[in-house]
Amino acid sequence: MGLFEKLKSLLFGKGDVSEGTQDEKPVASKQEKLVSAKHEAPVTKAKPADMMVEQKPIIQKPKEEKPVADKITVGHVHMSGCTGCLVSLADNYEGLLTILDKYADLVYCLTLADVRHIPEMDVALVEGSVCLNDECSMEEILETREKAKIVVALGGCACYGNTTRFCRGGQQNQPQHEAFLPIGDLIKVDVYIPSCAPTPQQIRNVCLMAYLLLKGTEEQKALAAAYLTPLMRLAGGGADTCGCSHTCACGCDLMTEIINQGLCCGCGSCAAACSVRAITMQYGKPQIERDLCIKCGGCSAQCPRSFFSFDVCGQYESITHLIGEVMKP
């Protein structure tokens, strides 16, 4: 329950969400360092006044028309990613419609919704890493942290850099863009969804659990908290015994964190999870073709010996049933 309390304060710490305006100051920000000096100006004031005027009706209108009172608000923030993560979200097909119909309003998504500026929201799904050489990205990642209660790093690039780790600049049409960081190196991140691309089902589960956490019964809240805990730990919350950085991932993690630690059971989940087929099983253990690895973090997160919760997995039958029920159109 201690964990649940922590989550609650994480979610409700800022108090009620008002109809956020551009001028609202971040309250109790843990990003004080970032907020100060150089960033304050661009975030709160640099926006041209006419765009602010234009933006208001666009945001407020859908809010007034909300068919269900207690939906959560979700946004998709596009950093340096390939849109594959967003496509994965959309690949829930009718499931996405059910989610948008019953549980979540998509309040921000450059590709799918006509909203220009990052609004207040419950959950921000951030795709892509942040390019330090792109001022706009730097502003938006800070703004995302300030305006979202829960920041989810969606996919390998946001969590670990993924393919953008290999960038050295020089590419058209922005040859000067060469320094890319996982969002966790710039802001505090609450939940990780690793892998490239993250799967539609994993994104769905996180969205539903976020909904249950905010709007569910006490029992559902506890379940959602238990479910999200390991994904929060991946993001650096809680006491992970893993000594390395939370923003670095590689197939090598299977060696350093699993095999070297005497934990590998030879199940093969890692090999199945790798989307670039960098892993084969040799004599019952993963063999990683390290040059193929794109550093998405999928293999080690999928491994039952990276994290395993008897509490959550022991309830697989009822949780699977619950997901099936709530996803009914």
Add this chain to the structure above:
Amino acid sequence: MEFLGKYKAVYKAKAGCEDILSKAQDGGIVTAMFAYALEAGIIDGAIVAGPGKEPYKPEPMIATTVEELFAARGTKYSISPNMSLIKEATRSYGLDKVGIVGTPCQIQAVRKAQLYPIGLRDVPDKIALVLGIFCMENFPYQGLYQMVEDHCATKIDNVTKMDIGKGKFSVYTERGINAQIPLKVTHKYEQPGCHVCLDYVANLADVSTGSVGTPDGWSTVFVRSATGEATFNKAVEAGWIVAESMDGVKPGLELVTKLATEKITKNQKYLEHRKHAEHAALKPLRNPYI
């Protein structure tokens, strides 16, 4: 008993047909369940531990026919990473209803995959039947090879069956039992990851089965989930499996409970030890369980 996991029913059971039993490890429950499920359309195929290129080195295989299931009968006491094919089964093989057999750790991996399909797109809904086999420990192939060739002085190519039971590792050839060594000797060859394992009877499977508890030629079967119950009962009705009550069966659940308790308490102690609390100078090792 908490160490035996939740179950709806427990049986003494075996396959209803001699063809399966002839080369099954115990009661042929795994093969019979999958064969029935395949014929009845409950699964389109199953991931099993097929014969590999080297003798008794299992190779995960997707069986889509009863013949292929038959080829995978029998226990191979070495690691068969069955989960490595879980996505492949739904892609290259295009299966919509996948069966999978595995040791308790592999069944944990299946359930994690269903709830946290981090790198397993479209897999969760396609897992249709999950059979678990009891497991005390497993051996890397090189370790097994050494146990058979060196300790048992038997050419592994000539082995027809291996078995662990009654405190011994037994190796059979065409002439019957060829060599037996006490498990004490085999311990050092165990896979290190087995020493943090907290499950003996595949608590998270739909149905789990093993030899311990029932007479030779029979299996002990725990029916656990709703899916497991429905499939097992239909397999019995259709004659693929013969099931009897565990009441009065010797050594019965008492022995299963004893072994499960021994394994899990021993490994819990080891996990505790890995914290290195007694040595301020040693850093703790990673604990996967949260």
